[in-house]
Amino acid sequence: xxxxxILVWCLLDGPAANPDSDWQVDPDNPVGVLPHSWEEPxxxxxxxxxxxxxxxxLVALAVRLRQPEAREQMRMLLLATAAFVLLVVLGxxxxxxxADVLDLLGAVLLGVGFGATLLRTPPPETEDGSILEDGTLxxxxxxxxxxxxxxxxxxxxxxxxxISPITARNHVSRILGKLELENRTQAATWLNRRKADQRLRxx
Numbered sequence: 001x002x003x004x005x006i007l008v009w010c011l012l013d014g015p016a017a018n019p020d021s022d023w024q025v026d027p028d029n030p031v032g033v034l035p036h037s038w039e040e041p042x043x044x045x046x047x048x049x050x051x052x053x054x055x056x057x058l059v060a061l062a063v064r065l066r067q068p069e070a071r072e073q074m075r076m077l078l079l080a081t082a083a084f085v086l087l088v089v090l091g092x093x094x095x096x097x098x099a100d101v102l103d104l105l106g107a108v109l110l111g112v113g114f115g116a117t118l119l120r121t122p123p124p125e126t127e128d129g130s131i132l133e134d135g136t137l138x139x140x141x142x143x144x145x146x147x148x149x150x151x152x153x154x155x156x157x158x159x160x161x162x163i164s165p166i167t168a169r170n171h172v173s174r175i176l177g178k179l180e181l182e183n184r185t186q187a188a189t190w191l192n193r194r195k196a197d198q199r200l201r202x203x
Contacts, residue, residue, distance in 0.1 A: 077113050080112065088107075136178050137179075141178075148172060155168070172187075
């Protein structure tokens with residue numbers, strides 16, 4: 001790649017096109033010929049070459065965390081990685097004077113996301129891979145989940161359990177969060193599948 005870049009420079013702006021052009025011999029460079037104007041861009045390229053593998057490792061880790069019970073960890077890690085890349089691009093491409101500060105900030109955010117991913121403990125699982133209900137949902141939350149599976153709205157759940165609609169809504173939100181589900185339909189499907197599995201296994 002470096003040889004191709006130097007060849008293009010020689011043809012467009014180097015000694016071949018302009019014998020009086022500014023060039024130097026760099027004893028530390030294996031090729032040996034670099035224009036002065038290319039020193040800073042090449043330094044930026046070197047920085048990217050060092051950073052890209054680090055980002056790729058994190059992306060690979062995120063791919064491994066694609067199991068349903070680890071979706072939240074993956075989401076957090078991907079957001080941290082995206083923030084890191086955005087800050088690096090912003091610093092090196094648009095705001096060079098603050099590049100070092102933005103790199104450091106991006107690294108801190110990435111470290112926080114990475115650490116949170118490693119430290120977060122997924123919910124316990126049964127032998128068939130489903131999330132355990134006991135110890136995860138409270139008694140009231142189990143009651144709410146049963147009513148959600150019946151297709152009741154928050155207001156109907158509130159009337160049935162003699163609680164306020166806001167409390168019913170909060171229970172539903174906590175249930176979805178604990179079971180790492182996205183909507184009421186998934187919650188109903190999860191509960192029905194769990195009941196079917198229990199019937200197949202017997203008492």
